[in-house]
Amino acid sequence: MxxxxxxxxxxxxxxxxxxxxxxxxxxxxxxxxxxxxxxxxxxxxxxxxxxxxxxxxxxxxxxxxxxxxxxxxxxxTGPDDTNNVLALAFGVLIVILVVAGSLWIMTDLNENMALPAELMDLHMQH
Amino acid sequence: MTITVAHDGHVQDHTAATATGVSPVSKRIVVTYGFWIFLLSDIVMFSALFAAYATLSRATAGGPSGAQLFDQVGVAIETACLLASSFTCGLMSLAIDSRRFGATYLYALLTFALGGAFLALELREFAHMIAIGAAPQRSAFLSAFFALVGCHGLHVAVGLIWLLVMMVQVKIRRFSAAVERRLLCFALFWHALDIVWVWLFTVVYLIGANQ
Known part of the structure; x- marks a missing residue:
């Protein structure tokens, strides 16, 4: 067969x-x-x-x-592997979006919502 | 895409292929591709934990920081164990391909022992941290640390149980097509865990120790 x-x-x-x-x-x-x-x-x-x-x-x-x-x-990178590589590329894209996006947003947020130094410790506990 | 003709002696593969329509792809490829997708989604989940850790790594709330807690020698030994177990897992795949039972059991045993050593070292580290008051509830940094490293450790533990189950299956069912597919999936899982660990020791232990 x-x-x-x-x-x-x-x-x-x-x-x-x-x-x-x-x-x-x-x-x-x-x-x-x-x-x-x-x-x-x-x-x-x-x-x-x-x-x-x-x-x-x-x-x-x-x-x-x-x-x-x-x-x-x-x-x-062979032609037989196209499916696997495409799935991997999509996975990497999502990982980069999640990690870089989170870091970008949270850094921005921390800068814009900066508290006086003595309150900073309290703020970061949440 | 190149098309090659493969001889497949297993009847259930043929019926499965016709039952699902016109798919000419062997079950081995479909199953491992599905598992590959699962692994990538698992890595996406890890990326969320990594993002949480990176965001919270400085939020120590007056508690101990990474630089004070992490023992680089211990991490180096853990890394060596996991890398070596990834290698012996590869040797196990080779033994399976050439149908050598003795070598398969030997490399499975080595993989299990090295993975177990990794897990034991990690649990010892956790126990030590909790004992000195650096428990998950101490600070946001430690919560993120235990969630991320603990999740990886949990994956390793599941992998070890999976390996045991596979060895029992090899014992009972020899190298049937189904057992071989599952072993291939296990190897993928194990190597993927090593990739996650590469990022873990880099981001958590090495970069964290410099902050």
């Missing part, structure tokens, strides 16, 4: 040998370890301008997210 099949299951390594998939996982692990170690180093070093640290850490986290997606979840 034969059925037609197209598309690519997310997380499926595809038609590659066990050996090359193992190499993919090991590459992913190596890169993830390097990026994690760099993150911890960046957070604790005094060499880097302290205002730039959160930005640097975010960039490292985005890079590591990419490593996990490509090497562990096997998300590719």
């Amino acid at each position: 034969t059925i037609m099949q197209y598309g690519h299951a997310p997380g499926d390594a595809g038609e590659v040998s066990t050996r090359s998939t193992l190499i993919i996982y090991m590459t992913g692990l190596f890169l993830a370890v390097v990026l994690t170690a760099t993150s911890f180093w960046v957070a604790n070093t005094s060499i880097i301008w302290s205002t730039g640290v959160p930005l640097g850490l975010s960039v490292l986290a985005i890079a590591q997210m990419g490593i996990h997606l490509v090497f562990f979840l096997h998300i590719t």
